[in-house]
Amino acid sequence: QDLFQSPDYYAIDELLTDEHRLVRASVRDWVKKEISPIIDDCCQRAVFPSHILRPLGALGCFGPTIPAEYGGGGMDYISYGLMMQELERGDSGIRSTASVQGSLVMYPIFAFGSEEQKQRFLPRLATGELMGCFGLTEPDFGSNPAGMLSYYEEAGDYILLNGAKMWISNAPFADIAVVWAKDPENKVRGIIVERGMEGFSTPETKGKWSLRASATGELVLDNVRIPKTNILPGARGLKAPLSCLSSARYGIAWGAIGAAMDCYDTALRYAKERVQFGRPIGGFQLIQKKLAEMITDITKAQLLNWRLGVLRNADKATPEQISMAKRNACETAIRIAREARQILGAMGISGEYPIMRHMMNLESVITYEGTHEVHLLITGMDITGFNAFS
Ligand code: FAD
Numbered sequence: 001q002d003l004f005q006s007p008d009y010y011a012i013d014e015l016l017t018d019e020h021r022l023v024r025a026s027v028r029d030w031v032k033k034e035i036s037p038i039i040d041d042c043c044q045r046a047v048f049p050s051h052i053l054r055p056l057g058a059l060g061c062f063g064p065t066i067p068a069e070y071g072g073g074g075m076d077y078i079s080y081g082l083m084m085q086e087l088e089r090g091d092s093g094i095r096s097t098a099s100v101q102g103s104l105v106m107y108p109i110f111a112f113g114s115e116e117q118k119q120r121f122l123p124r125l126a127t128g129e130l131m132g133c134f135g136l137t138e139p140d141f142g143s144n145p146a147g148m149l150s151y152y153e154e155a156g157d158y159i160l161l162n163g164a165k166m167w168i169s170n171a172p173f174a175d176i177a178v179v180w181a182k183d184p185e186n187k188v189r190g191i192i193v194e195r196g197m198e199g200f201s202t203p204e205t206k207g208k209w210s211l212r213a214s215a216t217g218e219l220v221l222d223n224v225r226i227p228k229t230n231i232l233p234g235a236r237g238l239k240a241p242l243s244c245l246s247s248a249r250y251g252i253a254w255g256a257i258g259a260a261m262d263c264y265d266t267a268l269r270y271a272k273e274r275v276q277f278g279r280p281i282g283g284f285q286l287i288q289k290k291l292a293e294m295i296t297d298i299t300k301a302q303l304l305n306w307r308l309g310v311l312r313n314a315d316k317a318t319p320e321q322i323s324m325a326k327r328n329a330c331e332t333a334i335r336i337a338r339e340a341r342q343i344l345g346a347m348g349i350s351g352e353y354p355i356m357r358h359m360m361n362l363e364s365v366i367t368y369e370g371t372h373e374v375h376l377l378i379t380g381m382d383i384t385g386f387n388a389f390s
Pocket of ligand 1: 141143144166169210364369390
């Protein structure tokens with residue numbers, strides 16, 4: 001509890017249980033000890049710190065809501081949200097790794113997999129012994145995954161999978177990939193592709209200015225021969241991958257606010273200490289305006305996220321409500337990062353402080369898992385009944 005000092009302007013902690021607070025404190029403590037000291041260097045060098053995978057698993061960050069019988073944490077969605085918040089307070093790339101593993105790899109295997117697939121993969125994914133990635137986006141189909149070209153043909157007890165996925169988080173080091181492709185009837189299916197299968201490779205995407213401490217890559221699928229037992233039996237149609245995205249987007253709504261909190265904390269501390277014109281810059285009205293708006297926006301987002309968590313625990317959160325929270329959190333966090341960077345003046349662009357790194361990371365977070373525009377159209381369609389996508 002003592003470890004946790006975060007903006008809590010509306011006593012939102014009173015809405016949390018002891019377990020929620022404990023989970024939050026343990027992840028935060030770990031991030032402070034293990035991530036904060038190394039993360040700037042990782043980003044500067046654009047390397048993913050792979051030594052953190054087992055510890056992340058041990059901490060329970062992989063699949064916290066998956067039942068304990070499959071190695072998950074059996075926790076509720078508010079605990080999951082708080083974990084993502086604390087991981088992203090450290091870095092969006094670290095949170096992305098956990099989001100992909102839990103929501104985009106373990107969740108589909110848990111929700112749509114056979115009992116054999118669940119037993120075979122979930123416990124080892126929970127510990128980080130196995131890592132996974134999620135292949136939906138293709139070079140020509142991002143916001144519109146229904147158009148995907150990846151497909152498979154049947155060959156006895158096997159399938160032959162062809163296609164290309166890009167912008168896939170964790171791909172370069174993943175042991176398995178949950179790949180979405182069309183079956184001979186043109187239905188979208190989920191397939192577990194394993195590293196080592198002939199024709200499957202994962203070249204790394206270089207030159208990113210965002211999420212530099214997260215490994216991103218392509219999935220090249222060239223006539224990959226895969227046993228039919230690797231197809232997720234319960235997933236037919238685009239609804240299946242979209243339900244995975246709902247789970248991940250929920251975590252992102254909390255995560256992005258973690259990054260915003262770190263920017264706010266940093267800017268507030270700096271504004272109290274930095275002296276110009278003979279007094280702390282925090283005493284100037286223009287700086288106070290920035291800080292006051294930041295805490296107001298963080299508080300609003302915290303309440304939105306908490307309420308969404310309550311709804312999700314009751315299995316009542318709609319995908320449209322999740323879209324709203326994801327969109328709101330990303331916009332809030334990017335605005336706060338930009339304002340915080342200005343409060344630090346030149347120091348704001350330095351890796352000595354986390355703000356510029358968060359700001360650049362958030363440019364990915366606002367784009368992946370449904371772009372800012374797409375989430376707006378989802379809300380628009382929900383409230384008007386008109387589809388403005390196409
Ligand atoms: P496009 O779909 O081409 O969109 C370009 C622009 O057009 C956007 O501004 C978009 O909002 C806008 N636009 C599109 N359609 C409309 C419309 N109907 N109306 C108005 N505007 C529209 N994908 C995965 O499958 N797995 C991953 O693990 C993964 N990780 C990622 C990691 C990173 C670092 C990044 C950057 C992306 C990742 N993605 C991943 C891909 C991500 O989900 C896509 O980039 C995203 O869905 C957008 O697709 P696109 O980039 O093809 O943009």
